[in-house]
Amino acid sequence: MSASFEDIEGRGKTKKSEYKDAIPDLRNELVAAQQALLKARRPVMVVFAGVDGAGKHEMVNTLNAWMDPRGIMTHAYVEPNPLEKERPLFWRYWRDLAGNGQIGLYLSAWYSRPLLLRVHRQISKDLFNQHLREIEKFEQTLCENGVILIKIWMHLGKKDQRKRLEKLSSDPNTEWQVKPGAWENWGHYDRFIELSEEIVQKSAKGPSPWLIVDGKHKRTRTLRVAREILSRLEAALETPEPVLANAARTSKGSPKRLSKGLSMSAWNRRMKPKRGQLAKMDLSKTLERDLYKKNLKSLQRKLYQLQHQAKLKKISTVLVFEGQDAAGKGGAIRRLVQGLDAQEYSVIPIAAPTDEEKAHHYLWRFWRHLPRAGRVTIFDRSWYGRVLVERVEGFARIPEWQRAYAEINEFEHQLCDHGTVLIKFWIQIDKDEQLRRFEERKKTPYKQWKITEEDWRNRKQWDAYAAAVDDMVALTHAPKAPWVLVEGNDKAHARIKVLETVCQHLEVALKQTPG
Secondary structure (H helix, E strand, C coil): CCCCHHHHCCCCCCCHHHHHHHHHHHHHHHHHHHHHHHHHCCCEEEEEEECCCCCHHHHHHHHHHHCCHHHEEEEECCCCCHHHHCCCCCHHHHHCCCCCCCEEEEECCCCHHHHHHHHCCCCCHHHHHHHHHHHHHHHHHHHHCCCEEEEEEEECCHHHHHHHHHHHHHCCCCHHHCCCCHHHHHHCHHHHHHHHHHHHHHCCCCCCCEEEEECCCHHHHHHHHHHHHHHHHHHHHHCCCCCCCCCCCCCCCCCCCCCCCCCHHHHHHHHCCCCCCCCCCCCCCCCCHHHHHHHHHHHHHHHHHHHHHHHHCCCCEEEEEEECCCCCHHHHHHHHHCCCCHHHEEEEECCCCCHHHHCCCCCHHHHCCCCCCCCEEEEECCHHHHHCHHHHHCCCCHHHHHHHHHHHHHHHHHHHHCCCEEEEEEEECCHHHHHHHHHHHHHCHHHHHHCCHHHHHHHCCHHHHHHHHHHHHHHHCECCECEEEEECCCHHHHHHHHHHHHHHHHHHHHHHCCC
16 A cells, blocks of 8 residues: 555645646557557456545546547446346456456446445444455456556545535536435545555555545546556556466477476475366266156156246356266256256357457356346356366466466355355266267267367377366365266266256255245
8 A cells, every 4th residue: 555545635736737738648648558458458447446526437537538438448336236136246347347458447346335335334344354355356366367457546534525525416517426325424434434444455465556546636636547547557568468368379388387387296286186086987877768767857847846946036056067078968958958947047058269258357258147046057168168178278378277276266156155056067978988979970960060170189188188177176176066077978877967966956055045
């Protein structure tokens, strides 16, 4: 923290002539930096926080006027609407992430809600601190993936804030700027400042320090903020390009070490993944055809009833399907959705990211598809591509996939903390069974589209994928976000196990959810 709130109060007032003289060059430099960022494909997120009336909204309007507004997105948050309440808290912030080359301006964002809830004693100190830890992880994830994060806290002394609110309220042209609750917040000014200082101090060591600005004098605060943003942008452009979230495919280099990443031996010592889960699976398990048909219909009827109850209790469900090529993910999904109301589920097939998706953090496209309360979202492949295909094939560099386990765990923690039922299926087959299915697909006209050269190439990496799967299961399994290993050599057994598992988890969730 460069200065405390009291330290920055009462700093000098900028003369009008000085302000006018500074604007032309400042605007030119800001636009030049904006264009350079666009070419460098670097995303920028500028977060404005602070007291009501300190000039946050005016500053956002000024930046839109001084720079090219086509490259700027402005997001101002109020109380979560019904759609937002049905998803985890950070859903709306992930949805609004700036893409590569864009500048996002954020008002009343992720710091505002926990601050106000704590000011009005609607959350405990422990929950407040938990929110701050989640924010720290969120910001760390953004910065590690190339986001230029700039945080600006705009302050006013208690007397100055009262004068500002009175002035804005008395003018019909500006009274709209006094938001509902502004005067109530002013009545809690001392507590607001105490908690604000706590936020700034606890997040001072994070990936992006705060700039604290006195909002009393418009010209002074405008120049201070604009120059800080310019300085941060220019500094970011001068530093080496970070490891971005969706880097292009790189050469493999040494199989044991790439720059900026832990060697595989060092990574193994630190993470201590417990490998060997796949080798322990009994792939000889089968289910008789008559029993399969009987269980299938029974479980589909049961699933329909459970999902209807989950809808009434607003319990969301997220199902993840991963597995080797030809493992039977599609067949398991089809039998599963036959037991669901077609209006209450979505199947999201995950392929190579689009240009828009490449311009954002790799988790962005998955956050966007999270279900509303009471609905089911099924991912046919998922965010685990980062630690599977992207790891094995070299689409992600070592630092990217090594940190992805923690990022994924935090993502799934937020889902489960929101009350979502999350189940992750890995369907396993052996090499002989995969070869048999590949050959069958080649011979069957309506299945030929399923087999590609990439499937054959991936097959050559069988052992590398097996090691990656073992690491994935060991490092991302959790009681509320479990991996369920499904023996897939016999499709009937696999499909029934999937249905039984989903029903079991829904039954537990329904018992634990009141109402």
